[in-house]
Amino acid sequence: MLSTLTSRTGLQGLIVYAGFVLIFLFFAATLGSESFLTTKNLANIVLQTAPATVMAVGLVFVLSAGEIDLSFGAIVALAALVAAIAMRNQPMIVGVLAGLGSGAAAGAVNGLLVAYGRLPSFLVTLATMGVIAGIGRSISDLQSIPVISPGFISFFGGGSLAGIPSLIIWTLAAIAFGHLVYRQTRFGAHVLAVGDNPRAALVSGIKVARIRLSVLILSGACAGLAGLLYAGRLQSARYTLGESDLMTVIAAVIVGGTALNGGKGTIFGALVGSLMMGMLNNGLILMGLSVSYQMIIKGLIVLVAVAISLRDPNR
Amino acid sequence: MSNPVLQLKNIHKAFGGVTAIENFSLDLHSGEVVALVGDNGAGKSTLIKMISGVHPPTSGEILLDGQPASFADASVARERGIEVVYQDLALADQQPVYMNLFLGREPVKGPLRLLDRNRMIAETEALVKELDVRIPSSRATIRDLSGGQRQGVAIARATHWAKKLILLDEPTAALGVAETGRVEATISGLKARNLAILIISHSLDQVFRLSDRICVLRRGVQIGIRETAKTDKNEIVSMITGVGQ
Amino acid sequence: MTIRFKSKLASTLSVLALMSLPLAAETTGPGGEAATPTSAVTIDDAQAAELQTKGLKAALLWHDQSDFVNAVTAGATDELTRLGIKVVATTSAGFDSAKQMSDIETALALSPNIILSLPLDPVASAAAFAKAKEAGVKLVFLSNLPQGYKQPDDYAAIVTDDLFQMGKHAADALATSMGGKGTVGWIFHDAAYYVTNQRDQAFKTTIENDYPHMKIVAEAGISDPARAEDIANAMLLKNPDLGGIYVTWAGPAEGVLAALRANGNTTTKIVTLDLSEPIALDMVKGGNVTAIVADEAYELGRAMADTGARAILGVENPPFIVAPAVTVTKENVAEAWQQSLHRDAPQTVLDAAK
DSSP states (O other), X not given: OHHHHHHHHHHHHHHHHXXXXXXXXXXXXXXXXXXXXXXXXXXXXXXXXXXXXXXXHHHHHHHHTTOOOSOHHHXXXXXXXXXXXXXXXXOHHHHHHHHHHHHHXXXXXXXXXXXXXXXXXXXXXXXXXXXXXXXXXXXXXXOOEEOOOHHHIIIIIIOEETTEEHHHHHHHHHHHHHHHHHHHSHHHHHHHHHHHOHHXXXXXXXXXXXXXXXXXXXXXXXXXXXXXXXXXXXXXXOTTTTTTHHHHHHHHHHHTTOOTTSSOOOHHHHHHHHHHHHHHHHHHHHTTOOHHHHHHHHHHHHHHHHHHHHOOTTO | OOOOSEEEEEEEEEETTEEEEXXXXXXXXXXXXXXXXXXXXXXXXXXXXXHTTSSOOSEEEEEETTEEOOOSSHHHHHHTTEEEEOTTTTOOTTSBHHHHHTTTOOOEETTTTEEOHHHHHHHHHHHHHHHTOOOSOTXXXXXXXXXXXXXXHHHHHHHHHOSSEEEEESTXXXXXXXXXXXXXXXXXXXXGGTOEEEEEOSOHHHHHXXXXXXXXEETTEEEEEEEGGGOOHHHHHHHHHOOOO | OHHHHHHHHHHHHTGGGTTOOOOOSSOOOTTSOOOEEGGGOOOOHHHHHHHHTSXXXXXEEESSXXXXXXXXXXXXXXXXXXXXXXXXXXXXXTTOHHHHHHHHHHHHXXXXXXXXXXXXXXXXXXXXXXXXXXXTOEEEEESOOOTTOOTTTTOSEEEEEOHHHHHHHHHHHHHHHTTTOXXXXXXXXXXXXXXXXXXXXXXXXXXXXXXXXEEEEEEEEESOGGGHHHHHHHHHHHOTTOOEEEESSHHHHHHHHHHHHHTTOOSOEXXXXXXXXXXXXXXXXXXXXXXXXXXXXXXXXXXXXXXXXXXXXXOOOOSEEEEOEEEEOTTTHHHHHHHHHSSOOOHHHHHHHO
């Protein structure tokens, strides 16, 4: 009986990949090589999901530690705006550091309130989401801020290295780094332990508060990087950036097999989940469906995927 | 008998003026199992927390190998070789057995300080074999194990890290008869490793099966210590309840 | 109501955030272009026949979903169908410029010949529409313009509401019901939103210039529609004999109406903008509401479709095209509702109007 249980757990982890392949095959069959299957379109999906994938990496850590971050969408806009404003009269590197720094700093505020203020992350980040969004609106005066540094635009947006678009390189780098830290370091193991059983982690000598602080900083920094990617891609920053990514990224991470209440997750799954969300967006538009039907179908597919991902084989 | 591993001398503990433990003294020797018994609220858990460094005593002395020990927190006690098997086991349910065995003390290798999973797995397999904890695999997830197997993992973890003393808090409270038997066999096996063992249990049958000495607490007061071979259940029960003395 | 309005608002309104023009006496384009009415932009049957042979495709890439967008979509889709142009994709960016960029890229995989879109944000959309522009797609913009884009090389034309006319119609309608004389309360949108600011100012200018016997005696800005009732109460307290009140849009007008009803006031007239069922109901029942001014969203969509089609045919387009405003009163509610949204008025309103 034990062996069947474990094998079911293993199978469950594969569902996101199976779902991804199924949806891919469905679009490939119905839309064919005229639109969906073109190299350009498939590359578009990866490019378009790059910022969401980077956000997803941070969120896997946060969820795995048993916390939630609702503010990362707002941090995306903040970081993009801070970077764009800094680059008005400063070199690119200052903009990059300011953007990433503001993301990490916003994450640190979340983290300090959660880890040392002992407040639930749901409420803390719900509140800071509003505060950060307000700061973004205030520093930009609701205006778009153009990014003109060609270096920045190429490095984070439309450029490429050895023929590989920079957004794909960023995606791969975020996934590789995230996976290494998550699976192969003591930090990753401690994140899982804290999310799984905080008391056990505490009595095992794991600095639980420090882990909680760290994952929220990491999430903020990832959101900051995502903000830079958006700023590079759109050659501008605007307070609305990232707003609509909140639910998409949470869904991508959950569909990818990360537990909403901690202790379990995968970085690769988050990548596949994020690509799946992007592919759904893309394919449903290409099918020529009205916007309302796109929303309904996407919602239903996410519901099914999340239901399967969350079904606990042991219960 | 050898020098005591742990000595508690005239321990007194009060929480905000309310006395939880008064004037408690106990010596623990290596290779010895001492059972701590008493009704709910007698102060057993408080005592465990003081020994494991969670609470400092209000007054009195804790000596480890004859040296005064002041544990700033649980991790200091752990570094000094004291391990606790908590009643709730303190296992991370969704992690594999080997990660739980090394929870918070994972070995790393290489310049990047990456987890040494192979070493953790190898050491876990050797240990569960040695302690005869029957689990399907060291890679099995805790939640896939039975209650007895989980208890076995928790005891194996304590055994792996304890250099001097293991505290066991109600190790079989949640287990069936057969599983209790297995866990008791594991505990008996620990004596051979020359560790001191302090066990809290509600089951007097178990206490008589496992322990060398029995220490009775009632409402924070140390009623007495008896050698298990020289006492019987009636005496212990009346010490616990205060009836019939 | 509020939300519906807001999305429409933000749609049309992000417009000239870039243009930052002074409030003009007439609706003018981003480069100061004179407005051409949508009625001047048409496709005749011969042109339609030519288009039908071409197997053309269009994509409608909206900024958001709303009543207004639905009516524009309906107008555009009906007209595109007449021209044999297939709508291959419809998207909504939910006010997210990053999503809009993705939508454009995705739609380009279907190689559309025409894109109808409201560019969310002039700065970001300049990059977002670049690929479509390079692919030679005929771009027809609703209300807003990507920074640095030049007509007719980069885009076919901008089509938008005639905001000035909406405000002016409101003033004319109120003046008619008040017999051209009396005191007026002016409740304007107190925020930097181009659409409402243009309309509010047009109302005020018209009253001041065209109606010498009418006087705006009370002004109140509103930023939160939920506070409309309080604001109206305060205004009525100071000016109990107000002849009429202009309310910037239908959402807060509902609050103002509530205030009048609570005061037992049946004489003060209300005029407001944008169609709303409760406001229309009060109007047809002979309540305080005297007229509602709406835009011709369906006609706007029709004109967008024809603008794109004309660009394909190489017919010159005027750079800045405006859809007319329509004044809805008790007498014309059924027709006017059709004219604005190309849809029947709500049954409750039609029944009450009988």
